[in-house]
Amino acid sequence: MGERMKLALIGFGVVGQGLARILLDKADELRNEQQFTGEIVAVATRSRGTLYQPNGLSIPKLLDAIGRGSLNQYPDEARLARNQDILTLIRECSADAVVECTHTDFQSGQPAADYCAAALESGKHVVLANKGPVAVAYAELRALAAKTGKRLLFEATVMAGTPCIRLAQTALAGCRIEEARGILNGTTNYILTQMEGGLSYADALADAQRLGYAEADPTADVSGRDAVGKLLILSQALFNRKLTIDQVAMTGITGITPADIEAARAAGERYKLIARVSREGCSVRPERIPTSDPLAAVSGATNAITYQTDLLGPVTLVGAGAGGIQTGFGLLADLLALPQ
Amino acid sequence: MGERMKLALIGFGVVGQGLARILLDKADELRNEQQFTGEIVAVATRSRGTLYQPNGLSIPKLLDAIGRGSLNQYPDEARLARNQDILTLIRECSADAVVECTHTDFQSGQPAADYCAAALESGKHVVLANKGPVAVAYAELRALAAKTGKRLLFEATVMAGTPCIRLAQTALAGCRIEEARGILNGTTNYILTQMEGGLSYADALADAQRLGYAEADPTADVSGRDAVGKLLILSQALFNRKLTIDQVAMTGITGITPADIEAARAAGERYKLIARVSREGCSVRPERIPTSDPLAAVSGATNAITYQTDLLGPVTLVGAGAGGIQTGFGLLADLLALPQ
Numbered sequence: 001m002g003e004r005m006k007l008a009l010i011g012f013g014v015v016g017q018g019l020a021r022i023l024l025d026k027a028d029e030l031r032n033e034q035q036f037t038g039e040i041v042a043v044a045t046r047s048r049g050t051l052y053q054p055n056g057l058s059i060p061k062l063l064d065a066i067g068r069g070s071l072n073q074y075p076d077e078a079r080l081a082r083n084q085d086i087l088t089l090i091r092e093c094s095a096d097a098v099v100e101c102t103h104t105d106f107q108s109g110q111p112a113a114d115y116c117a118a119a120l121e122s123g124k125h126v127v128l129a130n131k132g133p134v135a136v137a138y139a140e141l142r143a144l145a146a147k148t149g150k151r152l153l154f155e156a157t158v159m160a161g162t163p164c165i166r167l168a169q170t171a172l173a174g175c176r177i178e179e180a181r182g183i184l185n186g187t188t189n190y191i192l193t194q195m196e197g198g199l200s201y202a203d204a205l206a207d208a209q210r211l212g213y214a215e216a217d218p219t220a221d222v223s224g225r226d227a228v229g230k231l232l233i234l235s236q237a238l239f240n241r242k243l244t245i246d247q248v249a250m251t252g253i254t255g256i257t258p259a260d261i262e263a264a265r266a267a268g269e270r271y272k273l274i275a276r277v278s279r280e281g282c283s284v285r286p287e288r289i290p291t292s293d294p295l296a297a298v299s300g301a302t303n304a305i306t307y308q309t310d311l312l313g314p315v316t317l318v319g320a321g322a323g324g325i326q327t328g329f330g331l332l333a334d335l336l337a338l339p340q
Numbered sequence: 341m342g343e344r345m346k347l348a349l350i351g352f353g354v355v356g357q358g359l360a361r362i363l364l365d366k367a368d369e370l371r372n373e374q375q376f377t378g379e380i381v382a383v384a385t386r387s388r389g390t391l392y393q394p395n396g397l398s399i400p401k402l403l404d405a406i407g408r409g410s411l412n413q414y415p416d417e418a419r420l421a422r423n424q425d426i427l428t429l430i431r432e433c434s435a436d437a438v439v440e441c442t443h444t445d446f447q448s449g450q451p452a453a454d455y456c457a458a459a460l461e462s463g464k465h466v467v468l469a470n471k472g473p474v475a476v477a478y479a480e481l482r483a484l485a486a487k488t489g490k491r492l493l494f495e496a497t498v499m500a501g502t503p504c505i506r507l508a509q510t511a512l513a514g515c516r517i518e519e520a521r522g523i524l525n526g527t528t529n530y531i532l533t534q535m536e537g538g539l540s541y542a543d544a545l546a547d548a549q550r551l552g553y554a555e556a557d558p559t560a561d562v563s564g565r566d567a568v569g570k571l572l573i574l575s576q577a578l579f580n581r582k583l584t585i586d587q588v589a590m591t592g593i594t595g596i597t598p599a600d601i602e603a604a605r606a607a608g609e610r611y612k613l614i615a616r617v618s619r620e621g622c623s624v625r626p627e628r629i630p631t632s633d634p635l636a637a638v639s640g641a642t643n644a645i646t647y648q649t650d651l652l653g654p655v656t657l658v659g660a661g662a663g664g665i666q667t668g669f670g671l672l673a674d675l676l677a678l679p680q
Binding site for chain 1: 500502506507514633634654668672676
């Protein structure tokens, strides 16, 4: 990448802004300790404008503009281009890497999958926080990346920036991973934890919504669908096997009652929404697990994953599963791993 | 390394044999999936002979010989050299990497530190399971490695092969680690877990000795000294700071009574021997931690570490902390990470 890595951010919500803040706040540390300088040359949103500045955009001005509601608030300057077509911008900009952090669509993976393909075809690396393209179109995108000699990385798609993908693919290389089982949705884990504290499901959900953990429509979380989407990604990353949502046995947490929670507690167990994937298949469902299981200790919105391996036995990673800065770090970690 | 990596194993106890078994049992998998073939050309022990065969030693014959008590049981063959001086063997053999897994000496780091220096000086990479050289002589050995363009890796020295070093140095690169706190000694965690089950300290210790978790002289474990040694390594790996054993506040578990354990339980807490290290210093001592802490769920001989980071908050890794195969994997992971 020479002196600096030029970046195009597609999507500029909480996660994209999180990455921008990290690049701003840790610029000196990243340059001195990681020999990395990230320069944002393009930002594209679907309803709040796009910007392209081959000389590099000012991160404080970007954050200020989006804070005022639109990239159109970014001040005029020489060579600045606005409101381009996103696919054209991706293809024609001077970025070394495209950072895809638009909204996830687990059914089609679009339009993000097309954005990723355009980036790879035009010779740019792709790093994603968007889960859709990896869940739906991984094989095609990976083949495209191999063809153009570029990388497709997606640490931020599962457990935010907690490095569960890198742990499996790099640090555990040489081990055979037999199964992954985890708590991959923080919202439902928060609700179950609150129910253990005595709240009803409805009150715990309202609590999660008040704190911003749950959406106004919480269906994707509480039905288990979000966790299923992450399993599709893990199935690809760990077992090189494509699954579709329909192939996953899915039961959410909406049927769990305070009496269920109490019965588990009386037996020395806790209810967790457990997502499992192996070469044989995968499932998402509430399970009663003994308190001696490392996953049982995972409270609140925290996520965790246990890899069952041939040489080490179980290896468990526990950490943040959401958040703009935390997910932004996942993107940064992938950028640091790109070939220089 | 070309087609295969030639290895010299210094020390051939449980850990060295563990690595040899992995290289034997997973030869096809490592070749196909990791493009790695490890060939043992030399094995050296201090009291059970040495072997050097530039054409490569047979792993089944090595394991058979050591199983019968001595490398001298390895059958004669052309070009096989026996019972050489270890330093001379290290310097003059054709190995690409020297695997140091002799007994740990936390005071002097010797003779392993000299073995490592000889390996680096003669143009060989070094990977260690032996904690002594990293705890005592890391800066000197690292400078030597930099001078000769070789690597010095030591994943297996803390938490066996559970990749806590690689997690911190690679997967979390870009985060600032503020503190590490962990359960780094499985023997004491096993004893504390058994005491929670109602055993006295003496009975729990006897139990640990019967199962092979504790030595006949358990002082190094129960005094906290083993955990302190691992903190010295983490201080170097995480903070580039050398500490000596005397600088660490150390309290073992010998003073913990069943009444203490019960009082903790009544308060919703568990006693753990917690090892902490930050830029400010380090300590090993029994601490009462709430059951909501991921470290509280770590039972039996399992180890765990929590890195407190600036961007992700706490990240916890839980896994095996001992065992021949588990530690052997730590050595393999380092070998896989060596430049090809």
